[in-house]
Amino acid sequence: MTEIFGIPIQALMGQLMLGLVNGSFYAMLSLGLAVIFGMLNIINFAHGAMYMAGAFFAWMGLTYWGIGYWWSLILVPLTVGVVGVIIERTMLQWLYQLDHLYGLLLTFGLALMIEGAFRYFYGSSGLPYSIPEELTGAINLGFMFLPKYRAWVVVVSLVVCLATWFVIEKTKLGAYLRAATENPRLTQAFGINVPLMVMLTYGFGVALAGLGGVLAAPAYAVSPLMGSNLIIVVFAVVVIGGMGSIMGSILTGLSLGVIEGLTKVFYAEASNTVVFVVMVIVLMIRPAGLFGKEK
Amino acid sequence: MNATTEYLRLRDLHAFYGESHVLHGVNLVVNRGECVTLLGRNGAGRTTTLRAILGLTGRRTGSIVVNGTEVIGLPTHQIARLGIGYCPEERGIYSSLSCEENLLLPPKLHSAGMSLDEIYTMFPNLAERRHSQGTRLSGGEQQMLAMARVLRTGAQLLLLDEISEGLAPVIVQRLAQIILQLKEKGFTILLVEQNFRFAAPLADRMYVVEHGQIAAEIHQNELDEKREFLQEVLGV
Ligand SMILES: Nc1ncnc2c1ncn2[C@@H]1O[C@H](COP(=O)(O)OP(=O)(O)O)[C@@H](O)[C@H]1O
Ligand SMILES: [Mg+2]
Numbered sequence: 001m002t003e004i005f006g007i008p009i010q011a012l013m014g015q016l017m018l019g020l021v022n023g024s025f026y027a028m029l030s031l032g033l034a035v036i037f038g039m040l041n042i043i044n045f046a047h048g049a050m051y052m053a054g055a056f057f058a059w060m061g062l063t064y065w066g067i068g069y070w071w072s073l074i075l076v077p078l079t080v081g082v083v084g085v086i087i088e089r090t091m092l093q094w095l096y097q098l099d100h101l102y103g104l105l106l107t108f109g110l111a112l113m114i115e116g117a118f119r120y121f122y123g124s125s126g127l128p129y130s131i132p133e134e135l136t137g138a139i140n141l142g143f144m145f146l147p148k149y150r151a152w153v154v155v156v157s158l159v160v161c162l163a164t165w166f167v168i169e170k171t172k173l174g175a176y177l178r179a180a181t182e183n184p185r186l187t188q189a190f191g192i193n194v195p196l197m198v199m200l201t202y203g204f205g206v207a208l209a210g211l212g213g214v215l216a217a218p219a220y221a222v223s224p225l226m227g228s229n230l231i232i233v234v235f236a237v238v239v240i241g242g243m244g245s246i247m248g249s250i251l252t253g254l255s256l257g258v259i260e261g262l263t264k265v266f267y268a269e270a271s272n273t274v275v276f277v278v279m280v281i282v283l284m285i286r287p288a289g290l291f292g293k294e295k
Numbered sequence: 296m297n298a299t300t301e302y303l304r305l306r307d308l309h310a311f312y313g314e315s316h317v318l319h320g321v322n323l324v325v326n327r328g329e330c331v332t333l334l335g336r337n338g339a340g341r342t343t344t345l346r347a348i349l350g351l352t353g354r355r356t357g358s359i360v361v362n363g364t365e366v367i368g369l370p371t372h373q374i375a376r377l378g379i380g381y382c383p384e385e386r387g388i389y390s391s392l393s394c395e396e397n398l399l400l401p402p403k404l405h406s407a408g409m410s411l412d413e414i415y416t417m418f419p420n421l422a423e424r425r426h427s428q429g430t431r432l433s434g435g436e437q438q439m440l441a442m443a444r445v446l447r448t449g450a451q452l453l454l455l456d457e458i459s460e461g462l463a464p465v466i467v468q469r470l471a472q473i474i475l476q477l478k479e480k481g482f483t484i485l486l487v488e489q490n491f492r493f494a495a496p497l498a499d500r501m502y503v504v505e506h507g508q509i510a511a512e513i514h515q516n517e518l519d520e521k522r523e524f525l526q527e528v529l530g531v
Binding site for chain 2: 172175176178179181182183185186187188189190191192193194195
C-alpha cells in the first residue's frame with residue numbers, strides 16, 4: 001500500500017474527505033452568520049440551534065409524515081426560514097439600534113430554549129437518519145473509496161455557497177444588499193424597502209443553517225446538541241475569516257475543515273483544538289481576520 | 296405646468312436627534328417647478344430639514360405634505376417613492392458598489408427619468424469611470440455621481456444638500472449649468488447652500504434658516520436690497 005509520511009494514502013484521503021465535509025458545514029454556516037451580521041448587526045447565536053432544528057425537521061418529516069430526504073432538502077430550509085422571519089419580526093427588529101451584545105444575548109437565549117425543547121422531547125442521545133438510497137455506497141477512485149454521500153454534501157454546499165456569493169457580488173439584488181449593508185438609512189431614502197430586505201436576509205441566513213442540518217442528518221446522528229458543538233467551531237471560523245467577506249467565509253470554512261482533517265491524521269490529539277490555535281495566531285497577526293477590513 | 300401649485304409644504308415641523316431638539320417649527324413651501332434655497336450658518340438646521348422630510352432624523356412632529364400626500368407617518372422608502380431624489384451632504388457614494396452600480400441603485404420612480412445614455416452625455420466622466428469602485432472617484436466625480444443617481448430615477452422633487460461644497464470652481468460652474476437645465480425641464484428643487492454666490496442666480500426664492508426655524512424669506516427680486524441683511528445673518 002502507498003504511504004505518505006508513513007500514513008497509508010487511503011487513510012489520508014479519507015480524513016481529507018471528512019475534513020472537506022466538515023468544512024462544507026463550516027462554510028455554509030459561517031456564510032449565513034456573515035450575511036446576517038452585515039445586514040442586521042446581530043451576532044446570531046441561534047445559528048447552531050437552527051442547524052439542529054433543520055436536522056430534526058428532516059427526521060420528524062420522515063418519521064411522522066413520511067416526507068423523504070429529497071423533499072426535506074427543499075421544505076426544511078423553507079420552514080426554518082419562516083421561523084427565522086417570525087423571530088426577526090417579533091424580536092430582533094427591536095434591537096438593531098442597540099449594542100451587538102443585546103442581539104447576541106437574545107439569540108443565545110433563543111438557542112438555549114430551542115435546544116432545551118428538543119432535549120425535553122427527544123433526549124440527548126442521537127437519532128438515526130439513513131442515507132437516501134440513491135446516495136449510499138462508495139465510488140472506487142483507485143487510490144481511495146469515495147463515499148457518495150460525502151461527495152454529495154461537499155458538492156451541494158459548494159454550489160449553494162458559490163450561488164450565494166454570485167447573487168451578492170454580481171447581481172442587482174446583490175447591489176441592494178451591499179448598499180443596505182453599508183448604509184441602510186440612505187438606501188431606504190432611495191425608495192428601497194430595507195426593512196423587508198433585512199427580514200428576508202435573516203430568513204435566508206437561517207435557512208442556510210437549516211439546509212446544513214438536513215445535509216448533516218444522514219452524515220451525523222440527529223441530536224439536540226449537534227448545533228452547539230458545531231457553532232463554537234463556526235464562530236472561530238468567522239473570527240479567523242473576518243466578518244463581512246462572503247468569499248472569505250466560504251474559503252476559511254473549507255480550509256479549516258481540511259486542516260482539522262489533516263491534523264487528525266498527523267497528530268490526532270490536537271484535532272479538536274487546531275482551529276482555535278489557528279484563531280489565536282490569526283488574531284495576533286491580523287485582528288480583523290484574514291479577509292476582514294480594519295475599521 | 297402650473298407654477299403656483301405647492302409641491303412640498305412643511306408646517307410647524309419639529310425634529311429631534313435622540314433627546315436633542317433640532318428643528319423648532321419649520322414652515323416653508325416649494326411650488327412645482329421652483330428652485331428654492333435654504334441658506335444659513337453651519338448648524339442652523341438645513342441638513343436636518345432635508346433629512347426630516349425623508350424621515351431620516353429621530354422623532355418628528357408637525358406636517359410634511361409632498362405632492363398632496365401627508366408623509367409624516369410614512370416609512371422612509373415610501374416617502375422616497377412619492378418622487379423624491381436625495382443628494383446627501385456627505386454624498387453617500389457606496390464603496391461596496393461600482394460607479395455604475397451606484398448610479399443604477401435607486402429604483403426608477405417615474406418613466407420621465409433620464410436614460411443611462413442621457414446621463415453619460417451629461418456627465419462624461421462617469422461613463423469613463425463606470426467600473427471603478429464608487430469611492431475611488433475624485434470628490435468632483437462623486438458629487439456628479441450623487442447628482443446623476445437621482446436624475447435617473449425620474450424623481451420630480453430634488454433635495455440637494457451643499458452640492459457645491461469643496462469643489463473646484465469649474466465644477467461648481469458645471470453644477471450651476473446642470474441646475475439651470477433641470478429647472479428648464481420642470482424639476483422642483485430644494486437646494487441647501489452655504490455658497491451664496493452659487494445659489495443666488497439659481498434660486499427663485501430663498502429661506503434663511505436660523506436655530507432650527509425659518510428666519511426670513513427672500514424673493515429673487517429682493518436680493519439686492521437684502522444683500523446686507525443676508526451677509527450679516529450668514530456671516531460672510
Ligand atoms: N446626528 C445628529 N445627532 C445629534 N445632533 C445633530 C445630528 N446632526 C446634526 N445635529 C445638530 O443639529 C443641528 C443642525 O445641524 P444641521 O442640520 O446639520 O445644520 P446645517 O446643515 O444647517 O449646517 C446642529 O446643532 C447639529 O449639531
Ligand atoms: Mg448641513
